[in-house]
Amino acid sequence: MNWTNILTVYLKELKDSLRDRRTLLSTIIIPTLVMPLLTFGVGTVASGVIGKARSETPTVMILGGEDSPGIVARLKESKKIKVVLTSLDWKEDITEKKVRAAVQLPEKFEAGLTAGAASTVVIYHYEGEMKSSFGAGELEKLFRELREQTTTDRLAERSLPATLAKPFDFKRENVAPPEKVGGNLFGGLVPYLIIILCFTGAMYPAIDLTAGEKERGTMETLLCSPVARVDIVLGKFLMVLTGSLSAMGFMLLSMGVTALVAGSLLMGGGSMAKAGAAAAASVSAGSVIPLIDPFGLVGVLAMVFPVAVLFAALALTISLFAKSSKEAQSYLAPLMIVIIMPAVIGMLPGIDLNARLALVPLLNLSLVCKEMLSGVWHWNYIAIIFGSSCVYAAVALWLAVKMFNREDVIFRA
Amino acid sequence: MIEALHLTKTFRDKKRGEIRAADDISFRVSPGQIYGLLGANGAGKTTTLRLLATLLKPTGGSATVAGCDVAREPEKVRAQVGFLAASTALYGRLTAREMIAYFGKLNGLADAEIRARTKRLADELGMHDFLDRRCDTFSTGMKQKTSIARTLIHDPAVMIFDEPTLGLDVMTARAIVKFVRECRNRGKTVIYSTHVMSEVEKLCDTIGIIHGGKLMAEGTLAGLRATYGEQDMEEIFVKIVGAEDAK
Numbered sequence: 001m002n003w004t005n006i007l008t009v010y011l012k013e014l015k016d017s018l019r020d021r022r023t024l025l026s027t028i029i030i031p032t033l034v035m036p037l038l039t040f041g042v043g044t045v046a047s048g049v050i051g052k053a054r055s056e057t058p059t060v061m062i063l064g065g066e067d068s069p070g071i072v073a074r075l076k077e078s079k080k081i082k083v084v085l086t087s088l089d090w091k092e093d094i095t096e097k098k099v100r101a102a103v104q105l106p107e108k109f110e111a112g113l114t115a116g117a118a119s120t121v122v123i124y125h126y127e128g129e130m131k132s133s134f135g136a137g138e139l140e141k142l143f144r145e146l147r148e149q150t151t152t153d154r155l156a157e158r159s160l161p162a163t164l165a166k167p168f169d170f171k172r173e174n175v176a177p178p179e180k181v182g183g184n185l186f187g188g189l190v191p192y193l194i195i196i197l198c199f200t201g202a203m204y205p206a207i208d209l210t211a212g213e214k215e216r217g218t219m220e221t222l223l224c225s226p227v228a229r230v231d232i233v234l235g236k237f238l239m240v241l242t243g244s245l246s247a248m249g250f251m252l253l254s255m256g257v258t259a260l261v262a263g264s265l266l267m268g269g270g271s272m273a274k275a276g277a278a279a280a281a282s283v284s285a286g287s288v289i290p291l292i293d294p295f296g297l298v299g300v301l302a303m304v305f306p307v308a309v310l311f312a313a314l315a316l317t318i319s320l321f322a323k324s325s326k327e328a329q330s331y332l333a334p335l336m337i338v339i340i341m342p343a344v345i346g347m348l349p350g351i352d353l354n355a356r357l358a359l360v361p362l363l364n365l366s367l368v369c370k371e372m373l374s375g376v377w378h379w380n381y382i383a384i385i386f387g388s389s390c391v392y393a394a395v396a397l398w399l400a401v402k403m404f405n406r407e408d409v410i411f412r413a
Numbered sequence: 414m415i416e417a418l419h420l421t422k423t424f425r426d427k428k429r430g431e432i433r434a435a436d437d438i439s440f441r442v443s444p445g446q447i448y449g450l451l452g453a454n455g456a457g458k459t460t461t462l463r464l465l466a467t468l469l470k471p472t473g474g475s476a477t478v479a480g481c482d483v484a485r486e487p488e489k490v491r492a493q494v495g496f497l498a499a500s501t502a503l504y505g506r507l508t509a510r511e512m513i514a515y516f517g518k519l520n521g522l523a524d525a526e527i528r529a530r531t532k533r534l535a536d537e538l539g540m541h542d543f544l545d546r547r548c549d550t551f552s553t554g555m556k557q558k559t560s561i562a563r564t565l566i567h568d569p570a571v572m573i574f575d576e577p578t579l580g581l582d583v584m585t586a587r588a589i590v591k592f593v594r595e596c597r598n599r600g601k602t603v604i605y606s607t608h609v610m611s612e613v614e615k616l617c618d619t620i621g622i623i624h625g626g627k628l629m630a631e632g633t634l635a636g637l638r639a640t641y642g643e644q645d646m647e648e649i650f651v652k653i654v655g656a657e658d659a660k
Contacts (some may be wrong), residue, residue, distance in 0.1 A: 005519065008518045008519060011520075012504075012507075012511075015511070016504060016506050016507060017542050019506040022563055024490060029610055107590035216505065217501065217502030218501075218503065218504055220468065220500050220501050220502075224491060224494070224496040224501065225491060226491040226519065227487070227488070227519050228523070264426065407470065408424075411468075
């Protein structure tokens with residue numbers, strides 16, 4: 001192994017890659033834009049859609065109620081809903097979004113209220129449809145108010161105190177410090193994004209430097225040089241690792257800037273504030289806005305490093321086997337699903353790190369990052385995960401070197 | 414000096430079983446000599462040259478290039494070899510100067526030496542107009558000149574050419590042939606593979622005819638003419654290869 005040769009190959013690959021638009025796109029541009037786009041782009045669109053749906057007065061139908069004119073009048077008077085004429089096809093009208101919800105008043109409902117008889121009001125809505133759930137929500141609110149008022153009136157009639165129906169109250173108080181709240185909120189998302197971007201960052205350079213070179217005929221030119229193959233593969237591997245780490249670095253940098261901008265918007269108010277709320281992870285301490293533990297972030301970076309090595313070596317090995325860039329892409333794209341799966345599982349609530357899961361690649365990273373970002377440090381698991389990730393990475397790198405020495409792989413045509 | 418002794422390379426193919434791409438090939442090329450390896454497509458020319466350039470490992474026999482064993486000292490062999498083939502392309506996103514410098518560095522040359530040699534090669538090959546342009550903007554002629562400069566940057570003692578004129582226009586092909594002659598005149602050991610009979614007639618001091626991985630015949634042009642009673646190289650080739658096919 002000759003480090004001068006490895007460095008020569010690496011620097012050439014770096015220069016070459018920096019001139020390649022597709023590599024720049026996957027290692028710098030997309031990772032930089034992903035967080036602002038997710039936060040402000042998707043956030044703004046989502047808050048716009050929700051805001052528009054909320055500003056719209058939902059149309060509802062009243063089924064029955066001929067014997068309850070007071071209740072019907074009360075519903076019609078409400079400014080939160082718009083009562084429309086009842087049709088026979090009211091179910092179809094809800095399905096086709098002509099009306100958002102319908103309320104079925106039981107027979108002699110009003111008389112029953114006076115007499116103290118129990119009855120059930122049924123609210124019909126379309127599950128999963130946002131505007132329908134807003135309509136049903138408004139109806140629920142109106143009937144809840146009616147129920148509370150009826151209870152208060154009945155207690156007053158009997159000269160009984162209001163506390164009879166509501167003997168005590170309760171509320172929630174947060175004791176978790178902001179960084180723990182941040183860790184719990186974003187602890188799953190951050191490793192998920194890091195894992196995906198680390199892989200996509202490695203993917204394109206790996207394809208370009210192996211299958212791409214075979215396709216363009218430069219691989220044979222390079223192999224004619226007196227440099228040992230292990231030096232060539234390590235030089236190329238370092239470039240792929242650079243791609244992977246730069247994708248992660250730019251994503252974290254962009255996330256930090258996005259969080260600061262979103263945080264300042266959140267503190268200052270405004271319509272963008274809602275959109276920025278999701279990323280308000282590191283605004284001033286002591287505020288209610290969640291924070292991410294900076295030591296946790298350093299820990300995450302340390303844990304991600306062997307995984308980035310694993311991705312770089314794996315992507316290099318697989319791409320090397322392919323005859324063309326297209327073939328390499330068709331191998332690596334399905335691998336993305338395999339990589340996303342443990343990252344998604346790690347995001348699920350209720351899955352806690354244990355000694356067995358600490359050996360499962362990627363899932364272990366996802367789980368330990370979640371803990372570290374919320375300030376929990378299980379050193380024994382951290383050691384197992386770091387150690388096992390290093391072993392996996394070393395095996396993948398050994399495989400890449402082995403593959404590069406195989407004539408049937410290098411000259412596969 | 415190139416010396417191949419019973420050089421053999423077999424591949425395993427799922428459909429065709431064992432393929433002997435180079436089968437017991439022996440020949441010798443001295444400095445200041447051009448050895449022409451003549452054969453049809455798939456005859457085993459590229460495999461033989463790749464074995465000599467240490468891109469492939471022999472499965473049998475041995476070979477030495479500039480005194481170094483191809484199996485035991487592949488890096489030393491490659492340091493003595495300039496390999497130019499139709500399949501050895503340039504890095505499109507590098508300039509010609511960067512391309513030459515990269516291979517200079519891979520061959521262990523110092524920066525000052527690379528600069529001096531690049532200037533000399535650019536003077537000789539007339540490359541100054543496009544030396545700082547990216548290779549993906551080059552014409553075929555420019556690409557060939559840059560490839561030649563790439564193979565010569567470390568001043569190798571042995572030059573291996575694998576069908577270097579394949580797909581080139583007449584003028585570029587002539588320039589390549591001229592360059593091969595110059596290599597011989599500088600005392601380099603040259604091996605040149607082709608399936609173009611006229612190139613062999615014009616260029617080679619010794620001709621080896623390869624077919625089905627075997628070296629079927631070897632000799633000077635005059636010697637082959639005398640042995641096979643034909644003046645035309647194509648007729649000689651057909652006689653040798655045809656006789657083998659008829660067996």
